[in-house]
Every structure is written in structure tokens, then in C-alpha cells.
Amino acid sequence: MPPTVSPEAILKELGELWVALGAGDEAGVLRACAMTLIIAADEEEEAGVLGEMIAGIMHDHPSRAIVLRVRDGSDPDIESRVLAQCWMPFGRRQQICCEQIEIMASETGLEDVPRIVLGVMAPDLPVVLVCRSPKLFCLPAFQPLLSVAGKVIVDSRCASEPRKMLARIASLRQLGHSIHDLAWTALTPWREVIAGAFDDRATLSHLHELHHVSIKGGKRGPGPEVWYLGAWLLRGLDLETGIELADGETDVPVQAVELRGEGLNLSFFRDSRTVIRFVRGDVAANLPFTVSSDWELMREELALPGKDSVFEEILPRAMALAGG
Amino acid sequence: MEGATNPFQDSLRFDRRVPPAAIVIFGANGDLTKRKLIPSLYRLAFERRMPSGCVIYGNSRTLMTDDDFREKMKQSVRQFLEDTPFDEALWEEFAKSLFYLPGDLKDPAFYQALASRLNAHEAATGGNILFYLSTQPSHYEPVVNGLASAGLAEGRGWRRVVVEKPFGYDLATARELNQRLQAVFPEREIYRIDHYLGKETVQNILAFRFANGIFEPLWNRRYVNHVQITAAESIGVEGRGAYYQTSGALRDMIQNHLLQVMGTIAMEPAAVFEPNAVRDERAKLLRSVRVHKAEDVPAHAVAGQYGPGRAGLVNIPGFRQEPGVDPASLTDTYAAVTFFVDNWRWAGVPFYIRTGKRLPKRVTDIAIHFNAAPLSIFDRDNHNGYTMRPNLLIIRIQPEEGISLRFLSKNPGAGMRLRPVSMDFNYGSSFGVRTPTAYETLLLDAMAGDATLYTRQDMVEASWQVVQPILDYWSSRKFDFPNYDAGSWGPKESDDMLARRGHVWRVP
Numbered sequence: 142m143p144p145t146v147s148p149e150a151i152l153k154e155l156g157e158l159w160v161a162l163g164a165g166d167e168a169g170v171l172r173a174c175a176m177t178l179i180i181a182a183d184e185e186e187e188a189g190v191l192g193e194m195i196a197g198i199m200h201d202h203p204s205r206a207i208v209l210r211v212r213d214g215s216d217p218d219i220e221s222r223v224l225a226q227c228w229m230p231f232g233r234r235q236q237i238c239c240e241q242i243e244i245m246a247s248e249t250g251l252e253d254v255p256r257i258v259l260g261v262m263a264p265d266l267p268v269v270l271v272c273r274s275p276k277l278f279c280l281p282a283f284q285p286l287l288s289v290a291g292k293v294i295v296d297s298r299c300a301s302e303p304r305k306m307l308a309r310i311a312s313l314r315q316l317g318h319s320i321h322d323l324a325w326t327a328l329t330p331w332r333e334v335i336a337g338a339f340d341d342r343a344t345l346s347h348l349h350e351l352h353h354v355s356i357k358g359g360k361r362g363p364g365p366e367v368w369y370l371g372a373w374l375l376r377g378l379d380l381e382t383g384i385e386l387a388d389g390e391t392d393v394p395v396q397a398v399e400l401r402g403e404g405l406n407l408s409f410f411r412d413s414r415t416v417i418r419f420v421r422g423d424v425a426a427n428l429p430f431t432v433s434s435d436w437e438l439m440r441e442e443l444a445l446p447g448k449d450s451v452f453e454e455i456l457p458r459a460m461a462l463a464g465g
Numbered sequence: 466m467e468g469a470t471n472p473f474q475d476s477l478r479f480d481r482r483v484p485p486a487a488i489v490i491f492g493a494n495g496d497l498t499k500r501k502l503i504p505s506l507y508r509l510a511f512e513r514r515m516p517s518g519c520v521i522y523g524n525s526r527t528l529m530t531d532d533d534f535r536e537k538m539k540q541s542v543r544q545f546l547e548d549t550p551f552d553e554a555l556w557e558e559f560a561k562s563l564f565y566l567p568g569d570l571k572d573p574a575f576y577q578a579l580a581s582r583l584n585a586h587e588a589a590t591g592g593n594i595l596f597y598l599s600t601q602p603s604h605y606e607p608v609v610n611g612l613a614s615a616g617l618a619e620g621r622g623w624r625r626v627v628v629e630k631p632f633g634y635d636l637a638t639a640r641e642l643n644q645r646l647q648a649v650f651p652e653r654e655i656y657r658i659d660h661y662l663g664k665e666t667v668q669n670i671l672a673f674r675f676a677n678g679i680f681e682p683l684w685n686r687r688y689v690n691h692v693q694i695t696a697a698e699s700i701g702v703e704g705r706g707a708y709y710q711t712s713g714a715l716r717d718m719i720q721n722h723l724l725q726v727m728g729t730i731a732m733e734p735a736a737v738f739e740p741n742a743v744r745d746e747r748a749k750l751l752r753s754v755r756v757h758k759a760e761d762v763p764a765h766a767v768a769g770q771y772g773p774g775r776a777g778l779v780n781i782p783g784f785r786q787e788p789g790v791d792p793a794s795l796t797d798t799y800a801a802v803t804f805f806v807d808n809w810r811w812a813g814v815p816f817y818i819r820t821g822k823r824l825p826k827r828v829t830d831i832a833i834h835f836n837a838a839p840l841s842i843f844d845r846d847n848h849n850g851y852t853m854r855p856n857l858l859i860i861r862i863q864p865e866e867g868i869s870l871r872f873l874s875k876n877p878g879a880g881m882r883l884r885p886v887s888m889d890f891n892y893g894s895s896f897g898v899r900t901p902t903a904y905e906t907l908l909l910d911a912m913a914g915d916a917t918l919y920t921r922q923d924m925v926e927a928s929w930q931v932v933q934p935i936l937d938y939w940s941s942r943k944f945d946f947p948n949y950d951a952g953s954w955g956p957k958e959s960d961d962m963l964a965r966r967g968h969v970w971r972v973p
């Protein structure tokens with residue numbers, strides 16, 4: 142059964158929207174677009190949360206956002222609507238607006254979606270697909286959409302079966318899809334703090350003596366962040382084994398990291414949202430730390446168009462740690 | 466393990482690492498320290514860009530304890546930190562690395578005391594020291610000599626000195642200052658700061674010119690008719706009248722900032738993006754700027770001074786009525802100069818530069834005026850006079866950073882009527898992330914040993930060379946000042962200077 146919406150109809154609606162926006166404002170509006178950003182989410186995901194995230198990203202990466210909401214069931218109907226995200230930058234007189242296209246489809250209707258998306262993408266600009274729903278990501282009907290994007294961003298932290306999710310990321314990467322995981326992105330502050338400790342030449346000179354890594358994760362047991370971090374530490378220390386992953390007491394996904402060796406012990410404890418307590422022998426320091434929101438992680442990922450060779454290298458090790 | 470690299474570094478995602486160092490600020494009780502230096506260092510710490518192990522020492526004569534200094538700096542950071550929240554916990558950590566050592570810069574014993582304090586941090590800093598001369602220029606020489614005699618100018622780790630403007634008062638004093646500095650520090654360790662070069666948009670000029678294939682072919686005398694560089698301020702001398710009357714607009718803005726901007730606009734591409742390669746090209750360009758003969762100065766340079774005026778409903782005093790200013794002062798609060806670059810690319814293209822205080826608004830931009838289309842085929846039907854408007858590329862440096870291209874388009878409807886439209890790229894809205902301030906960029910660059918955005922001795926001397934005949938001529942003249950009203954776009958002579966070549970100043 143044919144879809145009820147066509148790319149031409151959506152583009153026509155968009156054109157009318159811009160005319161209306163321009164007419165309502167004496168200074169006119171500035172239309173900003175640097176990429177096509179496709180965001181796929183389950184229908185259950187709260188619209189407010191999604192909208193806030195898109196608004197957050199738009200300021201840094203103005204885009205034509207295509208929001209795909211997928212509902213359960215086999216209803217073949219596809220609906221769409223267009224809207225604009227506008228904001229007035231501080232101290233300016235002209236609003237900046239980005240366009241947003243919402244497409245609603247059922248799981249069955251998904252197979253018609255790539256054709257619509259292809260027709261409404263902004264020409265000549267990069268295409269990024271953010272898949273908010275691990276369930277969608279694993280659906281075979283979703284796979285054609287992956288092919289339209291130069292970069293795909295997923296989040297294994299919200300997967301009910303994170304091991305499976307890592308395996309899917311790895312297999313799709315092997316097929317040539319450029320899949321990135323926000324669980325890895327979320328580790329940047331942790332990794333930066335640990336790397337900073339080895340900027341000290343004396344510490345660096347003991348690096349090869351370190352032979353044991355222990356990571357304390359969240360209370361629900363080690364998850365993707367712990368596996369990725371463990372894999373990255375083993376890679377840096379050139380170790381195959383010697384890692385211990387423990388459960389923590391709180392929901393914080395990585396609570397502490399310890400690196401032990403003959404001449405040197407290094408410990409990192411997450412004290413609060415902004416501080417990591419670092420102890421080396423009898424020296425202690427509080428190091429600044431940041432926890433990023435979902436859209437801040439997305440912002441970091443969107444700013445990196447190329448490939449991430451470190452992630453590529455540690456993904457198989459992380460899967461081994463996950464036992465998948 | 467000497468020379469071993471840190472396997473945990475990830476240049477894709479982590480900020481550039483800089484080695485830990487001691488930063489010594491001379492003149493720490495002054496304006497620049499509280500407004501710019503400490504807020505920028507705090508901001509770098511906030512962004513986790515300051516390496517651990519860094520210490521910051523402040524010096525001036527006023528007696529203060531470390532805690533007094535920390536408290537004073539805390540207030541300054543709260544007051545002057547732009548678009549960044551103040552984080553109490555982070556400040557506590559940052560403040561632990563702040564120290565204060567009172568002393569007179571003319572006192573040799575002070576440098577000995579400084580040396581022993583800095584030695585105590587050597588394990589953490591690796592012996593690296595950045596000396597920041599945030600004092601009056603008369604102190605530069607005693608400071609570098611004091612550092613040398615206390616053995617601080619060399620040692621374990623690197624030793625660098627950052628020098629604030631003005632670099633000399635004229636060509637002769639600039640040369641003398643360079644010799645004095647170089648007697649103690651090698652040129653590669655001298656970082657002359659020009660905060661204009663640290664601005665993101667000025668750096669973006671390099672990206673715009675050399676990362677895009679479409680503009681560079683037009684960037685020459687065949688297509689460019691002339692260039693206008695404007696740096697206008699709406700404020701007056703804001704209580705700094707006494708200082709300002711020893712300087713003036715030409716010295717304060719054109720000799721350094723605006724000639725460096727012109728260098729960036731007009732330089733040849735460097736073979737590689739490395740500090741000395743980029744600086745070589747900028748220096749080469751500055752050396753190609755024609756030095757006007759004394760008799761040519763009146764036709765190519767205009768001095769102005771504002772008289773009283775009104776802005777909105779407020780009366781504004783003239784420069785001579787400002788506190789601390791000589792009522793017969795002949796200082797230029799406005800300067801406009803026509804420069805020519807004598808090389809193959811730019812021969813015959815005028816570069817007009819103007820700057821002034823008490824102009825209608827605060828704006829800095831560069832306008833590249835292209836030649837008009839060789840034949841205007843629309844003239845017959847068109848009566849609105851737009852046909853001959855040439856294309857204009859505007860690079861806006863402040864306040865709204867961005868790039869606009871103006872071109873002609875057909876007016877909707879019947880008939881071929883044209884009107885100018887503008888295609889805008891807005892730096893702030895395209896990359897909504899906060900851009901670092903010039904001082905953040907420059908401080909971090911100095912610690913990393915990257916001098917790309919700092920000026921070099923030959924650049925400083927070349928730019929003095931081109932303004933010197935103008936300074937000499939102006940100092941021998943009795944101007945009939947004031948010659949422009951506060952709140953206007955400057956003296957009429959400035960418009961006349963452009964009119965002689967058939968040009969007009971644009972209204973930015």
C-alpha cells in the first residue's frame with residue numbers, strides 16, 4: 142500500500158512555512174542549515190525530552206532535522222508535519238530558524254520511510270542518523286535507513302541487552318556503516334583525566350610496570366561504559382588480561398578506576414559531578430570533571446565527521462570484556 | 466623512557482595538551498590581570514585545558530598575602546568572566562595554584578626571592594616558566610635584566626616572555642626594545658601579544674582564504690578594486706586620557722592591530738601551517754607596504770580629534786575636555802590612512818584603514834570591494850542606480866562575527882530591476898559553541914610554544930616603518946582640532962581622501 146505522504150508535499154509545506162516565518166518578522170529570519178540530521182525514536186519517547194535535545198543540538202549544528210517516530214503495529218499509514226525551531230541569539234535582532242520534519246510511521250510502514258527521507262534531505266550536506274531506540278536499531282526494516290547516513294549515532298547505554306547491541310554495532314561496522322556509540326563518547330572526560338596523569342614524565346616512565354586494572358561500575362553491574370573503558374585501558378597499557386570489573390553502590394556508571402603495578406599505584410574516584418579525586422602514592426589532587434547531557438554528547442559526536450580509530454580498535458576488546 | 470609518548474592521548478577528542486608551567490605575572494595588581502589574564506586562566510581550568518602542575522605567581526608592589534591575592538582575583542573572575550558560570554569548588558582548586566610575591570621590579574633582591582619560590586615548584590612544572598610582562602613598558606628592560614641576573618632566564622625546561630603592547634613608541638624605540646629583550650631571551654622565546662590576532666574571526670580569515678578554492682583566484686588586483694578596514698569605537702578614552710594623549714589612534718590601533726589584520730588579509734599562502742611559515746608571509750607582506758614619503762603624507766593620511774557632541778539625549782565632552790587631557794592637545798583620536806602594497810598581487814589597490822574613538826558605533830570589519838561587472842547590460846531598463854554596485858565581501862570581526870557577500874539580484878516582478886542582496890554567514894549561529902577569548906587562545910599557545918598568532922620582531926619593525934613618516938609629519942603640524950563631532954563618522958578630510966580615487970567609506 143503506498144504511503145500517504147510524499148517528499149514533494151513535505152517540501153511544499155516547508156516552503157510555505159518559510160514564507161510565513163519571514164512575513165511575521167520585520168528583521169526577517171536567518172535560515173541556518175549545515176547538515177541533515179535524522180533522529181529516529183520510538184513513539185513512547187517523550188516528545189518534550191526529544192524536542193529539548195534537538196533544540197540543544199541546533200544551536201551548534203543547525204540542520205534540517207527529520208524526526209522519525211515509530212509506533213508498534215502494522216498500520217501502513219505514514220503521516221508528516223513540518224515545523225521550525227527558532228531562537229533569538231543574545232544581543233541580536235534577527236531570529237535564527239532551523240526546519241524540522243516529523244514523520245510518523247509504524248514498524249511495518251518503516252519500509253517506505255527511506256524513500257521519503259531521501260526525497261527531503263538537504264542537498265549537498267552531510268547526513269547523520271541518530272537512533273535513540275536500541276529496538277529500532279536492531280530491526281531489519283531499519284537497516285536501509287542506515288545506508289543514507291554518512292554517520293550513525295546510537296546509545297548502548299539505554300539498551301536492555303547491551304551485549305547484543307555491541308555485537309550489532311560491530312557487525313554493521315564490518316558491513317561498512319560508520320556506527321558510533323554515545324556510551325564511548327560519554328567516556329571522554331574520564332579518559333582525558335586518566336591520560337592527563339600520564340602527561341607527567343615520572344608517571345609515564347612507570348607505565349610498563351602497571352599490570353592490573355580495576356574498574357568499579359554502577360550498582361546494576363558493569364555496562365558498556367565499563368567495558369569500553371576497560372578495553373581502552375588494556376590497550377594503553379598493552380595488556381591482554383589483568384582486569385577486574387566490580388559493581389558499585391550507586392547509579393553512576395563508572396565510579397572508580399585503579400591502576401596497580403610494582404612501583405606505582407594510581408587511583409581515580411569520582412567524588413562529585415565536577416571532581417575526580419586522583420591519588421598517586423601519597424600525592425592527591427582534585428581534578429575537574431564534567432558530566433555531559435545527551436545533547437552535549439551528541440554535539441561532541443557531530444563535531445567529528447571522520448573516523449574514530451581508537452573506538453574502532455577497542456570495540457572487539459570491549460566485546461570480549463562484555464563476554465558477548 | 467625519555468621521549469616516550471603517552472599512549473592514552475587521543476588527539477581526535479582531547480584538547481591539545483600543553484606542558485605544565487609556572488606563569489609569572491608582573492603587574493598583577495593592574496587592570497589587565499584582573500580583567501583578562503586571571504579570568505582567562507580560570508576559564509582554561511574550567512574547560513580542563515590547564516595542565517595539572519601549573520602554578521601562577523602574581524607580583525606588584527602592593528603588600529598582599531597569597532590569600533589576599535586569591536580573594537581579590539576571585540572577585541575579578543566573578544566580575545569579568547564572560548558567558549561562563551562561576552564554580553565555587555573549581556575555584557577552590559584553582560586558587561591553590563595562585564600565589565603572590567610582592568616586590569619592586571627595580572629591586573634585584575626580588576628576583577632572587579622569585580627564583581627560590583619558583584624552584585620549589587620545579588618538580589611539578591618541569592622548570593617551565595612563562596613570564597608575562599603586564600606592566601608599563603618602562604619596566605620591560607629592568608625585568609628581563611633582573612630575570613637574567615637571578616638565573617631565571619634559562620634553566621631546566623623552557624623560559625618564555627610575553628610582552629604586552631606598546632612595542633616601542635616609534636621605530637627607534639621599538640628597535641631598542643627588541644635589542645634589550647633579545648640580549649636576554651632568544652627571539653623564539655619572545656611572545657609579543659597582539660590580541661587582535663588571537664580573535665577567532667581573524668584566525669578564520671586564514672581558513673576562509675586558504676581552505677576554500679573559490680575566493681583565492683579573485684584575491685588580487687584584477688578583481689579587487691579596493692579594501693576598507695574599519696575599527697570604530699563608540700566610547701571615548703574612559704578615564705585613560707592621560708595615557709592616550711601620549712599615544713593616539715595611529716599608534717594605538719593602526720601600527721599594531723590593524724596592520725596585522727591587513728597582513729592577514731593580503732599575505733601570500735604559507736607553504737605549511739606552521740608558526741614561522743605563517744609569520745614569514747605576514748612579515749613579507751608588511752615589508753611590501755609602501756612607506757609614504759613626507760610630501761605624500763597629507764594626501765594619504767588624515768588625523769582627527771573629536772569635539773563635544775551628543776549621543777541620544779546625553780552631552781558628550783570633547784577629547785580636550787576629558788579629565789587628564791591637555792586642553793590644547795594635538796593627539797589623534799581618529800586616524801585614516803591609505804596604504805598600498807607594492808607587490809604583484811596588490812599593485813595599485815588602495816587599502817584604506819580607519820579607526821577612531823567616539824564614532825557612531827563599535828564595529829570592526831573588513832570590506833573587500835570587487836570591481837564592477839565589465840559591462841552593464843541591464844542599464845537600459847534600470848533606473849534605480851543599483852546596476853553598477855560592485856560586489857562586496859565583508860568580513861565582520863566584531864561585534865557580530867561573520868562573513869557577508871553582497872551581490873545584485875532581480876527584484877521580483879516585471880521588468881529587470883535589480884537590487885543588492887546579502888548572503889550571510891554568521892559565525893555565532895553556525896557554531897553556537899562559545900568561542901575562546903583572544904587571551905585564552907594566546908595564553909595557551911604561549912604555553913604550548915606556538916607563536917603563530919604572536920608578532921615577531923621583523924613584523925613589529927616593518928609596521929613601525931610604514932607609520933613612522935606619518936607620525937613624523939603629524940608631529941610637525943599644528944592641527945586645527947577638534948575636526949569631528951563625537952558621534953559622527955570622522956572628519957570630512959577622511960571622506961575627501963577616498964573621494965580623490967572615486968571611493969566612499971561604507972557605513973558599517
Ligand SMILES: NC(=O)c1ccc[n+]([C@@H]2O[C@H](COP(=O)([O-])OP(=O)(O)OC[C@H]3O[C@@H](n4cnc5c(N)ncnc54)[C@H](OP(=O)(O)O)[C@@H]3O)[C@@H](O)[C@H]2O)c1
Nearest residue numbers: 492494495496497525526527569570599600601629630631
Ligand atoms: N589594561 C588594558 O586593558 C590593556 C590593554 C592592552 C594592553 N595593555 C598593556 O598591558 C600592560 C598592563 O596593563 P595594566 O593596565 O594592567 O597596567 P598598569 O595598571 O599600569 O600596571 C600594572 C601594575 O604594575 C604594578 N607596578 C607598577 N610599578 C611597579 C614596580 N616598580 N614594581 C612592581 N610593580 C609595579 C602596579 O601595581 P602596584 O601599585 O601594586 O605596584 C600596577 O597596578 C601595559 O603594558 C599596557 O600597556 C593593557
